[in-house]
Amino acid sequence: MTQTVALTGNTAVALAMQQIEPDVVAAYPITPSTEIMQSFATYIANGEVDSELVLAESEHSALSACVGAAAAGGRVMTATSSQGLALMWEVLYIAAGLRLPIVISVANRALSAPLNIHGDHSDMMGARDSGCIQLYAETAQEAYDNTLQAVRIAEHPEVRLPVLSGMDGFIISHSIERMVVEDREAVRGFVGPYVPHHPLLDLAHPVSYGPLALPDTYMEHRRQLVEAMRRAERVIEAVGTEFGARFGRTYGLTEAYRLEDAEFGLIALSSAAGTCRVAADELRARGMRVGVLRPRVLRPFPHARLRDALGHLRAIAVLDRADSPGGFGAPVFTEVRSALYGLPSPPLVIGRVFGLGGRDLLVEHVTEVAEALEKALETGEPPEPVDYLAVRE
Amino acid sequence: MVNPEPLGWRRIPEGALILEPGNAVQYLTGGWRTFRPVLDRERCTDCLICWIFCPDSAIQVKGGRLLGFDLEHCKGCGICAAVCPPSARAIAMVEESAFQDRAEP
Structure with missing residues (x-):
């Protein structure tokens, strides 16, 4: 039965895993995602889940165990954060290259040094080009819903790629939220049985995983992976639509707010989008027509969807909770600006890095950026294209 | 000796x-x-130690007798020559450029 409950983002994801009941979960604990595995281990200890839990000695080993289990033919999940995801890094590429549909839940956190355990997208941005699909949840509800959808997206025959399913560390992972959880049988019905593709344990049809591919074949394999990533766009939308039909919460590649008649746009991933919507409402009350776009998916990057949604705007501020030191702007900024380049009269696009290491994004920070855009259009003087929010000089 | 178009x-x-x-x-x-x-x-005793060690299964043997080498797969690592017993020394590694039919990379 559908229930309204109060859960943290972490326990919501753990409940989703309990309902999915993957064949194998291999993990190593790290803040702020520890509670996911702690809760999931409790489900196992209580006999509520029959999954095989592998307690690895590191995240590198945890994801390696996931790769082995997935190649063997199991439905496989894990969870991590920050340094843990960084330690999984080389195995992420292997999981993607072998086309193994592993679901990796990530409570997004900053990377050391200096040591910091708080919300920041630098961990998943570091895995941006690994070939894993990347979902960013705004709320605990969405983190739960994305976990269920991630299984379907990852395992879809047109896709077969790992999914990194992120939520903001602490801001979402540790905040208790009023949310809806679905009936376990309904979840099982949505997720469906897993039909592995060329499992190693199918002894009647032997295959080899992980051979050498020299310069004469490597590039074809990578090109093929790119195509799977492109097809994932349609699959993510279809799965989000089906999820909506079943459970009443529909998801797409992006989420737009008051954009139709807007002149100015604010773009942010994850929980910061809510702050942007409040700022947009405040600015509209003052007569400034502001809308918000939250990309829910960073890989595959929904560039065509962004062009359609943003092309009519006059100016856009992209807010990144991660940076690319020495680059011309942070990851979401560069991607958005690149997507809009080539439009007949593209909007002015600026990038602002905010909230590194879990620093709060306040509504006034967002309104300040929007007002800078407005002033730039009035005066004709372009603002700093790439800058930082709320950092002390 | 060229691979088909992959x-x-x-x-x-x-x-x-x-x-x-x-x-x-x-x-x-x-x-x-x-x-x-x-x-x-003439020096080969058919001990087949090279056959055991060859990592590319490129030692051609029939009826317990060493016939030669599968040059379409031999990578020239020289393990066969190295493991050939000192009393036999039946395998020499010769630079590929010395052969008219040398393999094209």
Whole structure:
């Protein structure tokens, strides 16, 4: 039965895993995602889940165990954060290259040094080009819903790629939220049985995983992976639509707010989008027509969807909770600006890095950026294209 | 000794899996060779230690008798010559450029 409950983002994801009941979960604990595995281990200890839990000695080993289990033919999940995801890094590429549909839940956190355990997208941005699909949840509800959808997206025959399913560390992972959880049988019905593709344990049809591919074949394999990533766009939308039909919460590649008649746009991933919507409402009350776009998916990057949604705007501020030191702007900024380049009269696009290491994004920070855009259009003087929010000089 | 044109990305097996067991024979690696093993049949005692050690299964044997080398797959590593017992020394590694029919990479 559908229930309204109060859960943290972490326990919501753990409940989703309990309902999915993957064949194998291999993990190593790290803040702020520890509670996911702690809760999931409790489900196992209580006999509520029959999954095989592998307690690895590191995240590198945890994801390696996931790769082995997935190649063997199991439905496989894990969870991590920050340094843990960084330690999984080389195995992420292997999981993607072998086309193994592993679901990796990530409570997004900053990377050391200096040591910091708080919300920041630098961990998943570091895995941006690994070939894993990347979902960013705004709320605990969405983190739960994305976990269920991630299984379907990852395992879809047109896709077969790992999914990194992120939520903001602490801001979402540790905040208790009023949310809806679905009936376990309904979840099982949505997720469906897993039909592995060329499992190693199918002894009647032997295959080899992980051979050498020299310069004469490597590039074809990578090109093929790119195509799977492109097809994932349609699959993510279809799965989000089906999820909506079943459970009443529909998801797409992006989420737009008051954009139709807007002149100015604010773009942010994850929980910061809510702050942007409040700022947009405040600015509209003052007569400034502001809308918000939250990309829910960073890989595959929904560039065509962004062009359609943003092309009519006059100016856009992209807010990144991660940076690319020495680059011309942070990851979401560069991607958005690149997507809009080539439009007949593209909007002015600026990038602002905010909230590194879990620093709060306040509504006034967002309104300040929007007002800078407005002033730039009035005066004709372009603002700093790439800058930082709320950092002390 | 040239490999056939490999498949394009639309048809190449997903995840770089090998779906057909034993298909390494279709992939010719003789062109990797810098040194070619040359057998002195008169010195060879057919002990077949080279056959045991060859990492490319390139030692050709019939009826317990060493016939020669599969030069389409031999990479010229020289292990056969190295493991050939000192009392026999039946295999010499000769630079590939010395041969008229040398393998093209």
